[in-house]
Amino acid sequence: MRFGFDIDDTLINLREHAFHIYNRKLNVNVGLEVFRELKTVEIHEAFGLDKETGSQMWGSLLEEIYFTDCPAFEGAIELLNQLEQEGHEIFYITSRPKEFCSRTRQWVKAKGFPVHDENFFCGMQDQEKIDIIKELNLDYYFDDKPAVLDTLKDISTKVFVKDQSYNQHVNIPRVTTWKGFSY
Ligand SMILES: [Mg+2]
Secondary structure, eight states: OEEEEOOBTTTBOHHHHHHHHHHHHTTOOOOHHHHHHOOSSSOGGGGTOOHHHHHHHHHHHHHHHHHSOOOBOTTHHHHHHHHHHTTOEEEEEEOOOGGGHHHHHHHHHHHTOOOOGGGEEESOOGGGHHHHHHHTTOSEEEEOOHHHHGGGTTSSSEEEEEOOGGGTTOOSOEESOSTTOOO
16 A cells, blocks of 8 residues: 655644744743644744744744654654555655755654655645645545645545644544554
8 A cells, every 4th residue: 555644743743842942942931731722733823923923933943843853743653664564655745845855854764764765755835745645646645734635635545634733623534643543
């Protein structure tokens, strides 16, 4: 089978990692309970920042957010390695900006995920993911982001949403934890 995965907030806990960085940079201590209530993919609201200031802050911290010690979600690395060992093909499809693609691929590898360079797709817009997913003829695809999932309604690929506070309204099969996940 051919399995495709988004990376940020699907396989790794990027927003929560960024949330800790924001707390540190802004010298505040906003609690994780606030994080868990967020209904937006963006995290700036939790710090009382407007959209513009929030997106500036995100942009200026990208390097640190992406390439420090962001944890994988429990069970994710193990599951993907197990799938690989069972002979399945693993694809990564991330809309991280182009300039971060090759370092991201190295980072994901170093983290312990099974990566074949030719199966790593990066730098597209959210709404362009569907073209790659179709072209690759994936059997399964996993993502967290409503704006992406909304474009994937009419394809034969079986699509799952990785459970997050901002995607509760998305009505497709849901992965709450990778630990013990079976498709
Ligand atoms: Mg994502």
